[in-house]
Amino acid sequence: MSSGKPGRSEQWRKYLEDSAHRLALAESQAGRLQSESGSREALESLQSIFHDFAGSGALYGLPEVSALGGEGEYLCTTVGLSERPATLAEVDQVATLIRRLRTVFQRVMTGPEGPRPPADAPRSTPLLLLAGSPSPERSAMADFLLKRGLQVEGLDGFRAAVERFRAGLPDLLATEVSLPDGTGFDLVRRFREIEGERSIPVLLLGAPELFHDKVEAIACGADGFLPSPVDPSTLFRKFRILLGRRRAASGRVLAVEDDPSQAAFLETTLKAGGYQVRMVTEPMAFEREIHAFRPELILMDVLLPGVSGYDLVRFLRQEEGFSTVPVVFLTTEGRRRAQIRGAEAGGDDYLVKPVTPEDLLTTVKSRLIRYRSLQEMMDRDELTGLLAxxxxxxxxxxxxxxxxxxxxxxxxxxxxxxxxxxxxxxxxxxxxxxxxxxxxxxxxxxxxxxxxxxxxxxxxxxxxxxxxxxxxxxxxxxxxxxxxxxxxxxxxxxxxxxxxxxxxxxxxxxxxxxxxxxxxxxxxxxxxxxxxxxxxxxxxxxxxxxxx
CATH class of the missing domain: 3.30.70.270 (Reverse transcriptase/Diguanylate cyclase domain)
Known part of the structure; x- marks a missing residue:
């Protein structure tokens, strides 16, 4: 029996066919906009077409298509917001973008090896699968999240969701507790089985208020739950925090260590863990490097030539923009003494040398997660969800x-x-x-x-x-x-x-x-x-x- 999963070549062929139809429609609507500059229908159609190209190009290894689509969508949105007819210059700009898109696809089709599907590439924007019953509320939620940079795909029930998981895993999953053909609890359990590890953020929507059900929501493998009615902005903020945890291994870490062998150990271990690393072996360069690198976490040796790590952190806390950056001290002092002196200087944690790679990476990851969660809360107004x-x-x-x-x-x-x-x-x-x-x-x-x-x-x-x-x-x-x-x-x-x-x-x-x-x-x-x-x-x- 067929799994129902389309091959990559088939997906690629269909994408090229769909793109050809979109380009033909775009050229038709651009001609209409040229003859009727005030046509809202033509403008909205073009905005939708450009939006499709912006969201799909990078998924198929064509970042230039996404860039041109995004530029066209922005142009059409700006004209639409102004509630005026498009100017001749704007109409010409739309036509130019369409011509450039057609050139990209012609280059793909007439390449030396023909229109071959590109190699798999990571998505440029996170994909959210939204499982539940079709409803106006789900559609409104999807529109809200789309405007904030997520790709959203709706799934109408347990079986449809499981089939979609087998075709490819998303970056995020949200499922209603009550599904037409099952429960959200069971769907999350099945998702975790297919995933094989608990790394993709999952939320349950409309979770009951009973404590027992909340416990079950966590036990089944969900990262959290939101009671009904689900507010789209709250869902978005929750996922941003959870995605921040997944991205913790891509943070910027600055390490201050004057010993060459220790510095090499830190740099090698952190880079192997996926972090961007800046080493500072000369304490007098500390001020210059923090402003140039803008670290999200600092590893600080205590014993340095001419100055102590504690003094550098006291200086750090006086610098604008660095008052909350986490600092982990590296020390050979006794644990209790290191804990007290580090806290007095403004540090957040400490590691006693010799440090194992596992302890180093675990401490860095946990501190980055806390820092990003704190930054998210500080940057956003609690009532409105807007920037503070x-x-x-x-x-x-x-x-x-x-x-x-x-x-x-x-x-x-x-x-x-x-x-x-x-x-x-x-x-x-x-x-x-x-x-x-x-x-x-x-x-x-x-x-x-x-x-x-x-x-x-x-x-x-x-x-x-x-x-x-x-x-x-x-x-x-x-x-x-x-x-x-x-x-x-x-x-x-x-x-x-x-x-x-x-x-x-x-x-x-x-x-x-x-x-x-x-x-x-x-x-x-x-x-x-x-x-x-x-x-x-x-x-x-x-x-x-x-x-x-």
Missing amino acids: HTPFLQQARLCLSRFTRRQVPYALVLVEIDGMEARTREAGARARDVLIQGLAKYLQRKVRQTDVMGRYGDQCLALVLEHLSPTDAVRLLDRLQTEFSQMDWPVETDRRVRASFSAGAAMASPSMKTLKAWLDAASGALKSARLQGGGRVALAPPTEAPPG
Whole structure:
């Protein structure tokens, strides 16, 4: 009996056929866009086609196809968000991308050995298999995760999932507890049997509240569970943490060791474990190397020429950006003394020499997992899942720097829900949380993945929108405000309310020498919008660069 698993050559042949059909459709829609520059249907069709190429090229050993598809998808998304007809230059750009895609496929087809399937290559983006009953909620969850860089494949039940496992394992698995033809518990057990080792992150969705069932969820081989209703942003954050654990063996480790034989042992062992390694044999080079390498973990010998490892770590903790980087001391001191002195200096762990390769790799991996989990929690606002205040400002500063270097158009937007204080007095803090969280999720669905979003203040969200003109930015924000104001939000068990928001936008300009100046301009525009009565969008007036 056939296993039902298609051969790689068959998959490759089908991919080339599908790509030929997509290119023909893309050329047809590009011609339509040229004759009807305002055709939303043609633009959306092209966006979908480019999206397919972006997601599939690298899977078949054609990274150039993914790059061109991603560029086309971004272009179509930007034009779509601006709600204006495509310009002649943009139409020409679309046509050029399609021609370049066709050239790539022609090169594959007419190569000296014909259209042979490429060798297996690792996926460029993680693949999530989502097992359960077909439903609008599952489709919405898949759309949410797709926008955040995951490939998502839905599986309609136990048997369909097992067949898919045999065809190839994913990077992530999520399964509902109740399946049409079985249980999620049994599916996870079967998955672990096929996998052969417990390394791929697995989550159970809609797990019952009983303690016994939670224990069974872990016992069957799942890494965690999420109760109903499952929030897509919570699922995404959970998987990011679990993927971070899988990637722990690819972290950057800086080792400070002056003894040549010990340094060679550390470097050889860590590289064999899959880590990027930077050795520092001269303590005076420590400051330069940490800023150049940006390590995620530091191994620190205690006895160094001219200075102690404890002193270097005390210095490290004063350097901006390194206060939480884990440090593991390497020492010949007694365990109790090493533990006390290391903790006093700001260390996280210690290893007593001579260190075995197993102890070294185990300690490094566990400390990296904890560090990345901590970074994830620190970078994200707990209520909204957006970037927290400081990480958002760091990203905004990078955008301003890109504008200064390359003149890339950026709009900084501050958004506040109108009348929040009155709503909080009337319905309590829950109303505030529901509305802020609702606004954050709504904006996440509407803006591009490349745009930056964060929680700027207790009641204020912030965005940095890329490649939009002032007119396009205001038009987009006006549309979003209108849509949001027509949505109902459950602030109490039996009560739903509607809300509007005010937004202030400021375009990056040559006069914006600092992030503070950019933020001040957006804050002034937000204040202007609120003074107009709320539910408005205001754009900061352009500022001139100071005379040089």
